[in-house]
Amino acid sequence: MRRWNWIIVGSLVLFAMSPVWGAPYKMRITHQMPETHFIATEIKEFKTLVEQKTNGKVAVEIFPAAQAFKPKETMNAVATGAIEAAVTTNFEWAGILPTMDIFIVPFLITKIPVIDKAIQGDVGATLFRKMESKGVVPLMWMLQTRTNIYTSRDKFLLMPADFKGKKIRGTSKIMNLGSEALGAAAVPISGPEVHTALERGTIDIGLTGVDAALTRHYYEFHKYGVVSNNFTVLHVLFLNPSFWKSLPPDVQNVIREVAATIQKKSLEDSERFKDWAVGELKKKMNVHMQTEQEEQAWQAVMEKPVLDYFLKATGKEGAELVELVSKIRR
Numbered sequence: 256m257r258r259w260n261w262i263i264v265g266s267l268v269l270f271a272m273s274p275v276w277g278a279p280y281k282m283r284i285t286h287q288m289p290e291t292h293f294i295a296t297e298i299k300e301f302k303t304l305v306e307q308k309t310n311g312k313v314a315v316e317i318f319p320a321a322q323a324f325k326p327k328e329t330m331n332a333v334a335t336g337a338i339e340a341a342v343t344t345n346f347e348w349a350g351i352l353p354t355m356d357i358f359i360v361p362f363l364i365t366k367i368p369v370i371d372k373a374i375q376g377d378v379g380a381t382l383f384r385k386m387e388s389k390g391v392v393p394l395m396w397m398l399q400t401r402t403n404i405y406t407s408r409d410k411f412l413l414m415p416a417d418f419k420g421k422k423i424r425g426t427s428k429i430m431n432l433g434s435e436a437l438g439a440a441a442v443p444i445s446g447p448e449v450h451t452a453l454e455r456g457t458i459d460i461g462l463t464g465v466d467a468a469l470t471r472h473y474y475e476f477h478k479y480g481v482v483s484n485n486f487t488v489l490h491v492l493f494l495n496p497s498f499w500k501s502l503p504p505d506v507q508n509v510i511r512e513v514a515a516t517i518q519k520k521s522l523e524d525s526e527r528f529k530d531w532a533v534g535e536l537k538k539k540m541n542v543h544m545q546t547e548q549e550e551q552a553w554q555a556v557m558e559k560p561v562l563d564y565f566l567k568a569t570g571k572e573g574a575e576l577v578e579l580v581s582k583i584r585r
Contacts, residue, residue, distance in 0.1 A: 278306075278311055278312055278313055278314035279312055280309075280312055280313045280314070280498075280501070280502060280506065281313075281314050281315075281316070281339070282305070282313055282314070282315045282316075282339045282340055282494075282498070283315075283316050283317075283318065283323075283338050283339050283340065284298060284301075284302070284315060284316070284317050284318065284338075284339070284340040284341065284342065284492070285317075285318045285321070285322070285323040285324045285329060285332070285338055285340075285341045285342070286298055286317070286318070286319055286321075286341065286342035286343070286490070287319075287320065287321045287325075287326045287342075287343060287344075288319060288320065288342075288490075289319065289320050290319045290320065292466075293524050293525070293528045294342075294397055294399055294490055294521075295317075295319050296524075297397055297517050297520065297521055297524060298317055298319075298342060298492075299317065300517060300520075301315070301492070301513060301514070301517050302315035302316075302317060304513040304516065304517075305509070305510055305513050308509045308512070308513060309506050309509050309510075312506055313502075313506060313510070318338075323338060324337075324338065324341065326343050326344070326347045327347060327350065329341035329342075329343045329347070330343070330347070330348070330351065330389060330391065330493075333390075333391050333493055333494065333495050334389065334390035334391055334495070334496075336495050336497060336498070338495070339494060339495050339498045340492060340493065340494045340495070340498075341492075341493060342397070342490050342491065342492045342493075343490060343491065344399070344488055344489065344490050344491075345358050345359075345487075345488065345489045345490075345491070346427065346488070348386065348491065349427075349429075351389060352382070352385050352386065352389070353565075353568045353569050353573070354381075354382060354385060354569050354572050354573055354576055355382060356429050356565055356568070356569075357378075357565065357573065357576050357577070357580070358486065358487040358488070358489060359427070359429050359430055359433075359486045359487075359561070359565075360429075360486070360558065360561050360562050360565055360577075361433050361485045361486055361553070361554060361557040361558045361561055362484075362485055362486075362550070362553075362554045362557070362558055363558070363562070363577075363580060364378075364487050364580060365401045365484045365485060365486065365487055366484075367401075367522060367526065369580070369583055369584055370398060370401065370487060370522065371519075371522055372583045373579075373580060373583060374396040374398075374489070374518065375518075376579075376583070377579045378576060378579050378580060378583070379396060381575070381576060381579070382576075385572075386491070386493060390496065391493040391494065391495065391496065392493060392494040392495070392496050392499045393491055393492070393493040393494075394492050394493065394494060394510065394511065394514045395491070395492045395514035395515070395517060395518040396489050396490070396491055396518050396521070397489065397490040397491075397492070397517065397518065397521040398487070398488075398489055398521045398522050398524075398525040399464070399488040399489065399490055399525060400464040400465070400466065400487070400488050400525060400528075400529060401484050401486070401487045401488075401525070401529075402464065402465050402482060402483070402484050402529045402533075403462065403463065403464055403465070403482070403483055403484075403485060403486065404461075404462075404463065404464070404465050404468045404473075404480045404481065404482050404483075404536070404542075405423075405460055405461070405462055405480065405481045405483065406453075406460065406461035406462075406468065406473050406474075406477035406479065406480040406481075406540075407421075407459060407460055407461075407477055407479050407480075408459070408476065408477055408478065408479070409478070409479065410479055411479050411480075411481050411541070411543045412460065412479075412481050413481065413543070413549055414549065414552050414553075415436075415437045415438055415552060415553065415556050416438070418434075418437040418438040418439040418460070419438035419439075420438070420439075420440075421438070421439045421440070421459040421460050422439065422440050422441075422442050422457070422458045422459045422460065423437075423439035423440065423441055423442065423458060423459065423460035423461075423462055424441075424442065424444050424449055424452070424458050424460065424461055424462045424463070425441030425442050425443040425444065426441075426443070426462070428564075429561060429564060429565065430486070431443075432560050432561045432564055433485075433486070433557045433560075433561050434462065435560075436556045436557045436559075436560045436561070437553065437556060437557060439459075439460060442457065442458050444457070444458065446463070446467065446471065447471075449461060449463065449471060449473070450471055450472060450473075450475075450476075453473060453475075453476040453477055454475075454476050461473050461477055461480075464488065465482060465529055465532040465533050465536060466528060466529070466532045468480065468532075468536060469532050469535050469536055473540075474536065474539040474540040477540065478540050478541055479540065479541045479543075480536065480540055480541070480542050480543070481542075481543050481545055481549075482533060482542060482543065482544050482545060483545045483550065483553065484545070484550075485550075485553065485554075485557070492514065562577070565577075
């Protein structure tokens with residue numbers, strides 16, 4: 256184990272044993288976002304409200320930027336009690352629960368009212384039950400983004416025909432299907448590698464959230480970007496069952512109330528952050544906000560192949576979720 260990992264493990268143990276913390280209950284939370292990101296800020300707000308509203312009965316410590324556990328490690332870490340709580344994305348959960356990919360079906364759950372009703376209602380409850388079957392207690396959703404940008408060097412990619420024969424940044428299998436349906440060829444490239452790929456021309460089209468396009472400086476090599484609300488990235492806060500059961504009912508109720516507050520606020524924060532990021536990108540590159548006509552053209556070619564793949568991968572469970580979403584959208 257690397258020296259840094261030993262330091263982190265040591266700090267976790269010291270936190271659990273420290274007499275300085277007089278609170279009867281101690282909750283450590285690990286997440287992957289940098290401290291400057293609004294998701295990290297919301298987790299800090301969760302900490303503050305929990306500590307205040309439980310009158311100090313629960314002390315919360317946060318380990319940001321994957322300091323304690325990598326994203327793929329968090330589910331097992333929480334389930335086994337290595338840490339009390341974690342926050343990670345629907346992408347990570349989809350690795351063990353394919354139904355979590357429902358948020359990646361293009362244009363299915365991308366309008367704010369639909370996202371809100373989905374995570375508050377039967378869709379969210381169904382997915383939470385599936386997470387519970389993996390040995391954790393899920394408490395809240397946080398919306399990171401529903402807004403993505405498709406960048407290129409010399410023109411806007413407005414219609415599917417503009418993607419034909421182009422190489423686009425590839426991510427997961429289900430997301431690549433959407434890009435390929437537009438006519439592009441997906442080339443797997445991780446987030447940190449995209450900047451170099453854009454510079455070298457390894458790919459013709461950059462694909463990421465508007466916040467990442469800004470922080471990863473896509474505009475240095477690509478001067479055109481089309482912004483589309485076509486799939487959704489959410490984070491889930493989940494707890495260790497033994498820790499949760501150890502809390503008195505009144506403390507559990509307070510934590511649930513705080514979680515509901517932060518979940519609702521995340522929808523507003525995500526939109527504000529998106530507007531800010533788009534505004535900053537407009538200072539550095541040409542940005543086009545997708546029109547309704549363009550969205551319909553993209554949806555006509557993207558949605559079906561991705562939805563078919565999702566239904567094949569998830570069977571009856573996936574079909575039931577899609578039906579629940581359809582009721583929300585009616």
